Amino acid sequence: MAFQFTPVTNIPSLIVIEPKVFxxxxxxxxxxxxxxxxxxxxxxxxFVQISHSKSGKIGTIRGLHFQLAPHTQGKLVxxxxxxVHDVAVDIRKGSPSFSKYAAVELSEENKKLFWIPPGFAHxxxxxxxxxxxxxxxxxxxxxxxxxSLLWNDPTVGVVWPTSSPIxxxxxxxxxxxxxxDYNFIYSP
Numbered sequence: 001m002a003f004q005f006t007p008v009t010n011i012p013s014l015i016v017i018e019p020k021v022f023x024x025x026x027x028x029x030x031x032x033x034x035x036x037x038x039x040x041x042x043x044x045x046x047f048v049q050i051s052h053s054k055s056g057k058i059g060t061i062r063g064l065h066f067q068l069a070p071h072t073q074g075k076l077v078x079x080x081x082x083x084v085h086d087v088a089v090d091i092r093k094g095s096p097s098f099s100k101y102a103a104v105e106l107s108e109e110n111k112k113l114f115w116i117p118p119g120f121a122h123x124x125x126x127x128x129x130x131x132x133x134x135x136x137x138x139x140x141x142x143x144x145x146x147x148s149l150l151w152n153d154p155t156v157g158v159v160w161p162t163s164s165p166i167x168x169x170x171x172x173x174x175x176x177x178x179x180x181d182y183n184f185i186y187s188p
Contacts, residue, residue: 064123075138079107091180125160150177
């Protein structure tokens with residue numbers, strides 16, 4: 001198998017994926033997605049959009065974003081340049097891990113991918129200047145259905161690796177989880 005799949009301990013719906021990397025003096029090769037392997041590990045995703053984001057400065061925080069159902073997105077995230085602290089927050093009503101979060105360091109060196117299924121808010125913090133991520137999404141971007149959970153909501157308590165966050169006005173104006181407009185229902 002070309003991947004190692006590791007469910008996140010506190011939220012098993014989230015999965016860290018490590019590709020097998022083949023290297024020699026010329027460089028390296030790795031498969032980043034293979035439908036049969038992913039389906040065998042519970043990730044039956046059909047990707048319809050690929051987005052690419054670059055953050056110019058260390059400490060840039062983007063998120064925590066999600067889209068309302070039926071436009072909710074599953075995301076397969078990877079860092080292709082630099083390093084990021086990637087975060088997913090469970091916002092599924094009735095979930096045993098509701099309002100809990102998990103964070104994973106993604107980098108061009110470790111080549112890890114992070115599977116974030118529908119029903120989660122997603123964001124990241126750049127740990128290097130010029131950090132770039134790609135996300136493979138299961139739904140197209142729908143601006144009228146996009147919402148933002150407040151990046152520093154004390155109820156969620158995300159520990160961000162910066163004391164001087166760089167935020168957009170939109171992300172600064174995110175909504176606390178107790179006032180959040182969302183429509184995800186947990187289904188075991």
